[in-house]
Amino acid sequence: MESCFICDKHAGSLQVSGDCIYEDDSIYISHIDKKGQPTYLGxxxxxxxxxxPQIGDMTEDEAAAFGIAMKRTAKALQETLLAEHVYTLVSGNAVPHVHMHIIPRYAGTPEEYWGPMDVYGWPDAPFGGHAEIKEITEKLQCFMKENYHANV
Incomplete structure (x- = not known):
């Protein structure tokens, strides 16, 4: 198998700024890494x-774990970051390893920036670096622990 960014991330063979929010035998949840560049928070x-490589290739158990993790992550964004809407996106074009983008839309986002990647174009969007990402991941970790008894 050729090198896979996501597999390398899980193996710890590359450094990413997105801190782990939750991990178990099937799932790994983290804030996105933009290679040290400011990123859309959450x-x-x-x-x-x-x-x-593709969603259809998951086992039934993996699919169940993936779906539950998606729901829990969206709920965490709604409750801790007060997201008024949560987008989910799977394309698989850039990295052929099953992963999903889960992106909050914050109150006050103008309608022309509604869309999972459109929020990045909003000039007043909340962007931050490692310190802000760390603060958000700590909030999300606490939510997961308190509500789902998740160990991080």
Whole structure:
């Protein structure tokens, strides 16, 4: 198998700024990494840990874990970051490893910036670096622990 960014991230063989929010045998949830560049705060990546190129290739157990993790992550964004809407996006074009983008839309986002990647174009969007990402991931970790008894 050729090198896979997501597999390398899980193996710890590359440094990313997106801190882990939750991890178990099947799932890894973290804030997106933009290679040290400011990023839209709350943009979460939900990865399947096993290298699986497409959603249809997941086992039933992996699919169940993925779906539950998606729901819990969206709820965490709604409750901790007060997201008024949560987008989910899977394309698989850039990295052939099952993963999902989970992106909050914050109150006050103008309608022309509604859309999972359109929020990045909003001039007043909340962007931040490692310190802000760390603060958000700590809030999300606490929510997961308190509501789902998740160990991080």
């Amino acid at each position: 943009h979460i990546m939900l990865d399947l840990k096993r290298h699986v």
